Amino acid sequence: MKHKAVATSAALLLPLALTGCGNGGDTAADGGTVTVTVGYQSKTINTVTAGTLLRSLGYFEDELNALGGKTTYKVDWQDYATGAPITAQMTAGKMDIGSMGDFPLLLNAARGKQLGKPTRLVAATGYNLRGGLNTIVTAPDSKLSTLKDLKGKKVSTSVGSAADGTLVRALRDAGLDADKDIEKLNQQPAVGASALSGGSADALSQFVAWPGLLTYQGKAKALYDGAQLDLPTFHGVTAREDFAKRRPAVLEAFLKAQAKATDYLNEHPVEAAEKVADATGLPAEVVYLYNGAHGIATFDPALKPALTAALKKDVPILKAAKLTGDVDVDAFVDDRYVRKALGTAAYDKQLAAVPAPAASEVWPKDATETKSFGTPAELLAYVAGHKDAIRAAYVPDATTGTQWFADKAVWVADGDQLLPFVAPATARAYLAGHDGAEVVTYAAALERAS
Structure with missing residues (x-):
């Protein structure tokens, strides 16, 4: 029309x-x-x-x-x-x-x-x-794995944005002061993304769609899922x-x-x-x-x-x-x-109305509809059998429900279960309460599922 x-x-x-x-x-x-x-x-x-x-x-x-x-x-x-x-x-x-x-x-x-x-x-x-629209990310090869690791580091964000609020609150929960314990770089999202890629920033706290975009492009990985704050x-x-x-x-x-x-x-x-x-x-x-x-x-x-x-x-x-x-x-x-x-x-x-719970979902190539699966393991089994026909695969964090790219998630094997997490912190929290559970690579998760 x-x-x-x-x-x-x-x-x-x-x-x-x-x-x-x-x-x-x-x-x-x-x-x-x-x-x-x-x-x-x-x-x-x-x-x-x-x-x-x-x-x-x-x-x-x-x-x-x-x-x-x-x-x-x-x-x-x-x-x-x-x-x-x-x-x-x-x-x-x-x-x-x-x-x-x-x-x-x-x-x-x-x-x-x-x-x-x-x-x-x-x-x-x-x-x-829960706050999942904001995420703190680091460079793909970064050795930083916890918020405490940000002490003394340069972190880019946009002061006055919700992403800055997430950074302040997350650091506070980790026992750090955003004004004293990090060097905060007040930058527009695009500038911060370039700073992260160029190495002049150690981490980036930003709002939609920057964390997902950089992760999808292989230019970042999640350090902190904003939904951990459990605040809208x-x-x-x-x-x-x-x-x-x-x-x-x-x-x-x-x-x-x-x-x-x-x-x-x-x-x-x-x-x-x-x-x-x-x-x-x-x-x-x-x-x-x-x-x-x-x-x-x-x-x-x-x-x-x-x-x-x-x-x-x-x-x-x-x-x-x-x-x-x-x-x-x-x-x-x-x-x-x-x-x-x-x-x-x-x-x-x-x-x-209450938002529906997240689900595992695959977007096949050349398709106008996606496929949903009851569990992340079922999604992995499908992906393993259709590797060349997948446009994108999404899975919800096992504890926060935040949707993330399946191939970028942190995967945990717990018995017969294969569980995805957005960031290392949520995966570690799960491991701490489940003896025998272990982090596995995406490739290993696909192999186990198939």
């Missing part, structure tokens, strides 16, 4: 009196053209239902066209690498809707209040209730308060479109991964690791209480880093618009 062309930055050249962004008036009642500016992060792939995938499907434009009336709506999609410039544009009154991760959302709330341009968290996108991480949609009040029908149209994109992703995970891969240049296999049928992320626009509670626990981390003061999370979270967009019954159902 073809959709009306999305407006580019040329739409910003329309006379101010005819644009809907930042002029304080409502031209919708008088007809004319209203430009809705949406900021997103194409490579932060757990925001795709409010960004990359939504844009490619054209659902928002469809919903705006369905509003009818004399008004013509145009959408200006603006792609950024991080949430900070989205917040800057929103608080300057130049952007209406944005999507970003949980820590940047808090900075968005704080900055908006500080400048008298308040914003509201109106929906969630992708989340992991998520991404969400924020809107300017004045925009939400002035154009509630437009915001509702966006959230309806986001819900449709969420349904598309959940019903067509392979096709959705391919669409996102085409738009971002990321390997589809990496996109699927996070956004697939059993991926690390769960997609649901409902603002679950667990996510709000996690935000409140994140505030002290940002305060300690002197990035913000107090943030009134309860005032920032506003689910009225998404509740209306979905309908109360449907919204309440999603609020109560």
Whole structure:
């Protein structure tokens, strides 16, 4: 199905009196053209239902066209690498809707209040209730095997991001201080990835999709699975308060479109991964690791209480880093618009929904559907018999449930069981409680399974 062309930055050249962004008036009642500016992060792939995938499907434009009336709506999609410039544009009154991760959302709330341009968290996108969206990785040949080994080392992260929060918390649990015991390199994800590959960083703590991408490319291996923290991480949609009040029908149209994109992703995970891969240049296999049928992320626009509670626990981390003061999370979270967009019954159902447990999954070459298996051993047996016909194989960590590439996992043999783990730490924790269990190579695991 073809959709009306999305407006580019040329739409910003329309006379101010005819644009809907930042002029304080409502031209919708008088007809004319209203430009809705949406900021997103194409490579932060757990925001795709409010960004990359939504844009490619054209659902928002469809919903705006369905509003009818004399008004013509145009959408200006603006792609950024991080949430900070989205917040800057929103608080300057130049952007209406944005999507970003949980820590940047808090900075968005704080900055908006500080400048008298308040914003509201109106929906969630992708989340992991245990924190598995963030991972600490090292170089493939690194001798570092525990968090304690990071003492005195250079660790790259993006200060103010959820990945930095994971690093701070993980080191604290290991008895280390992120400000004193490591040399923290504040770098954008791409810069940090290059630093790790070039040897100027000993480890990298980053958010989706960088750890999975580097691991898939053979440029990194997992040191720490963020799900070990057992604290939710998520991404969400924020809107300017004045925009939400002035154009509630437009915001509702966006959230309806986001819900449709969420349904598309959940019903067509392979096709959705391919669409996102085409738009971002990321390997589809990496996109699927996070956004697939059993991926690390769960997609649901409902603002679950667990996510709000996690935000409140994140505030002290940002305060300690002197990035913000107090943030009134309860005032920032506003689910009225998404509740209306979905309908109360449907919204309440999603609020109560629990993510399905992860499963072992194979993506065969030239296939439009994946195959699921009851156990990792069954997956290994299949892979062993179809080695040249496998595009990717995914298995959940035996203790955290975090999905990972089967050939990159740490495998443990325990009697007849073959158990995968994302990182050495979770494997060691299992070994400590199971006499006779041992770490085996992927090749040995395949041989045992076959």
